[in-house]
Structure formats: C-alpha cells, structure tokens
Amino acid sequence: MRDVLPWREPVPLDGTMGEPRARGRFGEYGGRYAPESLVEVCREVEEEFREAWADPGFRGALARLLAVHAGRPTPLTPVRRLSQELGVQLYLKREDLTHTGSHKINNVLGQALLATRMGRRRLIAETGAGQHGVAAATAAALLGLEATVFMGERDIERQALNVFRMRMLGAEVVPVTTGSRTLKDATSEAMRHWVGATGDSHYCIGSVVGPDPYPWMVREFQRIIGDEARGQCAAELRTGVPDYVVACVGGGSNAAGTFAGFADTPARLVGVEAEGGAGAARGRLGVLHGCRSLFLQDDDGQITQAHSIAAGLDYPGVGPEHAHLRDLGRARYVTVTDDEAIGAAVRLARSEGIVPALESAHALAWVIRAAGGGDLPAGSTVLMTLSGRGDKDVSTLKELL
Structure with a gap:
C-alpha cells in the first residue's frame, strides 16, 4: 500500500514548533473550544505554566525527577x-x-509538579493503552496526590495489566461504557468530570490535544x-x-x-x-x-x-x-x-x-x-x-x- 501524502522538500522554518500564536493557534488549528466554566481554568493553567516554565526552580525540580525517578x-x-x-x-x-x-512519564511529571504549584490535590487523566494512566498514577503516588483515570471499557479488557498497575498505585480507574468505549470516549468523560472538579483537580491531558495551552504545554514537556x-x-x-x-x-x-x-x-x-x-x-x-x-x-x-x-x-x-x-x-x-x-x-x-x-x-x-x-x-x-x-x-x- 502506498502512503497517502507525497513528499515535499523539507524546509526548516524559523519559529516552527515555537510558541503558538494568540489564542493557542497553530496556523488555523488549535484554540480553546471549551465550556465557559473551563475557559477561565485553562487561562489559569496557561498563566501558571508560563510562570513555571520560566522559573529555574521549577525546571530544576522537574529535571531532577526526570533523572532520578524516570531514568533520563x-x-x-x-x-x-x-x-x-x-x-x-x-x-x-x-x-x-x-x-x-x-514517554508518558515525561509529561505527567511536569503536569503533576504544576498541579502541586497550583494547589491542586488530585489528577484527572484519560488513557487508551494505559501507559498515560500508569504514569499519572505513578506521579500522583510520588507527590502525594490522588488520581482518577478514565478508561474505555474495551481498553480495560485489552490492557488488563496496566489497569492492575494503576490500581496498585492507588488510582481510581473509571470504566467508560459509552460510544466506542475507547480513548475518544475516555477523553470526553474526563473533560466532563473536570467541569465539576476544577476547584481541587488538575486535568492531566496525556497528548498534544485539548484546549490551549495543552497542545503546547504537553509538547514542551515531551x-x-x-x-x-x-x-x-x-x-x-x-x-x-x-x-x-x-x-x-x-x-x-x-x-x-x-x-x-x-x-x-x-x-x-x-x-x-x-x-x-x-x-x-x-x-x-x-x-x-x-x-x-x-x-x-x-x-x-x-x-x-x-x-x-x-x-x-x-x-x-x-x-x-x-x-x-x-x-x-x-x-x-x-x-x-x-x-x-x-x-x-x-x-x-x-x-x-x-x-x-x-x-x-x-x-x-x-x-x-x-x-x-x-x-x-x-x-x-x-x-x-x-x-x-x-x-x-x-x-x-x-x-x-
């Protein structure tokens, strides 16, 4: 089978993979399409991330965790x-x-440190293969946080080992039984849950998706x-x-x-x-x-x-x-x-x-x-x-x- 898109000559572009434009835009993509109750929370996450990423103390603490805990x-x-x-x-x-x-541990340790800096005591996460869920449960145990992980029922069945690991680490694993019962639906349920839990919880998105600043923030942690x-x-x-x-x-x-x-x-x-x-x-x-x-x-x-x-x-x-x-x-x-x-x-x-x-x-x-x-x-x-x-x-x- 042939690949869908033909080659174009790669041209290094100044500013490519730098900060997004205003309102979290990468060209015509990105943005912050969130319920009104989450828009202000996303702004707070962005402000806190910018301050933390410019803080040598935060960067040093993350680098040490990545070295002595994650093995980098x-x-x-x-x-x-x-x-x-x-x-x-x-x-x-x-x-x-x-x-x-x-690789999921790189992002999760960064977001877990950010959550503690923001005074949040619980991580919310979605997971498909279970690796992000395991990483979130691991970081929560390490930093003394609670963790709630949403996972599609179908993925729970095919990733039983990771489900056990999450629960052994102390995380609550919430089965998602709607839709395809996979990653898309786990993400939807996690975001819905976050709407009612913004006061004490940080949504630790596992990939470069979601409302601004998550695509940029996760990429920087990775x-x-x-x-x-x-x-x-x-x-x-x-x-x-x-x-x-x-x-x-x-x-x-x-x-x-x-x-x-x-x-x-x-x-x-x-x-x-x-x-x-x-x-x-x-x-x-x-x-x-x-x-x-x-x-x-x-x-x-x-x-x-x-x-x-x-x-x-x-x-x-x-x-x-x-x-x-x-x-x-x-x-x-x-x-x-x-x-x-x-x-x-x-x-x-x-x-x-x-x-x-x-x-x-x-x-x-x-x-x-x-x-x-x-x-x-x-x-x-x-x-x-x-x-x-x-x-x-x-x-x-x-x-x-």
Whole structure:
C-alpha cells in the first residue's frame, strides 16, 4: 500500500514548533473550544505554566525527577542486524526504558509538579493503552496526590495489566461504557468530570490535544525526547543530524516531542498513524475535545469511530500542531495496518531482542516498508522514537501469533 501524502522538500522554518500564536493557534488549528466554566481554568493553567516554565526552580525540580525517578536520559540504540537487513542505519530513541515503560512519564511529571504549584490535590487523566494512566498514577503516588483515570471499557479488557498497575498505585480507574468505549470516549468523560472538579483537580491531558495551552504545554514537556536525541545524534552520526526522524502518532505527543528537537534541521519528519485512525492523513477540519484540528468525520460532520490494534492510536484525530506541520509540508503523515504493525513488532523482537509497544511498532513498520519500497534511500540514517515497551500488548499478541 502506498502512503497517502507525497513528499515535499523539507524546509526548516524559523519559529516552527515555537510558541503558538494568540489564542493557542497553530496556523488555523488549535484554540480553546471549551465550556465557559473551563475557559477561565485553562487561562489559569496557561498563566501558571508560563510562570513555571520560566522559573529555574521549577525546571530544576522537574529535571531532577526526570533523572532520578524516570531514568533520563534514555539511550540512543543502533539496531545493527535490522539495519543491515533494511540497508539503512536505524537508531532507536529508547523511551521504552523510562520508569513506567513509555514517554508518558515525561509529561505527567511536569503536569503533576504544576498541579502541586497550583494547589491542586488530585489528577484527572484519560488513557487508551494505559501507559498515560500508569504514569499519572505513578506521579500522583510520588507527590502525594490522588488520581482518577478514565478508561474505555474495551481498553480495560485489552490492557488488563496496566489497569492492575494503576490500581496498585492507588488510582481510581473509571470504566467508560459509552460510544466506542475507547480513548475518544475516555477523553470526553474526563473533560466532563473536570467541569465539576476544577476547584481541587488538575486535568492531566496525556497528548498534544485539548484546549490551549495543552497542545503546547504537553509538547514542551515531551521536548526532552527530541532535545536529548539531537545531542546524541550529533555525537553518534557523521552528519550530526539523521536524514529521517520517525515516530508513531495517535494524538501525537511522542512525535511532537521528538520533532521539536529537529524542526530547524534538514531532517525529514515522518508521523506514522494507524490505518484506522489516520486523522492527519485523512481527517477533515473539525472541533473535538476543546481544539480545532483534523478529525475522521462522516459527510454530516459527525466524528467517526477509529480503529487500531494499538489502543494508544485508537483516536479519530490528531493534535493541532501536527495538522499545521502537515499543511506546511514540514512533516509527512503516513499510515500502517494492524498486520504490518504486528509483523514489525515480531521482527524487532527476533532481530534485536526488543519487544516494542504496538504503537511504536507502527513507526517501525513504516521504516521497514519504506526501506523495501524505495521511500528510504539505501544508506539513509533514520532516528525512530520507540515510545513504549510491549509488555502491555503480550496478551493481544499471544492471541494473534
């Protein structure tokens, strides 16, 4: 299968992936489409985040937590056997090696520190694959906060291990039984709950979606992935910068954090979506969960159901900054099927001894396909963010293999 969008020449743009414009806009996307009761709360979050991000004390406290609790920096791993098979030089940014097993901890520790700074005593979170929920429960336990995590009933069934981890960490896991019973509906329920709990609770959104300032704030907390990788590539690669930078995209937080480190370089940025959740590749302009972006919709403008074997990619849209990067031609967004992702996960496990999350396996599947189909020229250097480990997906894979 061919990718949906053709290549455009990557042109580094000054200001790309900097602060959004007024009212949280990335081009025509973004904004603050929230109930009136949440608009003022979002303004407060923005003000507090700006102050905290400019405060060396806050930044220092976060850096220490990321180092001593989350285990940063994560390594850049050359995958030598698979690279030889594919005819490219593939390097993995190993977010699977963080505490809790995914990139989600980077954002959650930042937001949990912000919540304590704002005097909030409880975190509200949504989760699909469960990794953001586990990270939220972990940060809450670490900082003495309560945590309430909304999760679709279908995802609770397929991510039982992470549900147990959240409850063991002391979080309340609330099953969501409406709609598709997946990530979209968990997000909707979490936002509804937040309306009545703004006094003592902070909504810790897990991706670069939602009303301003969340897409920008989450990207800044995840920027550490790209910043670390940029320095590691400078030391490891002869050219200093990889030819391609690749990451999976649901809402898009690990990709946004990775891309932020390379947006001002000649590297080609590639976001890989699930075939059944291709908001950037096939979405239309709309509003969902507080922001204007690209979403899967029917002819009447109703949001349609997404599908992916990877619960974290089972979302019918994409963060507004990704939509903007797509329009600029700065990033390309492609799709991968369930079967391709499963095959990539098995191939990485058997060639390199690494079992990836099925979300990350989508990014790898595109690399494999592109190397075989000529989209990745022989000898290209490729940086791919391995956003999470595959423990949570073992039961799913066991049924299919």
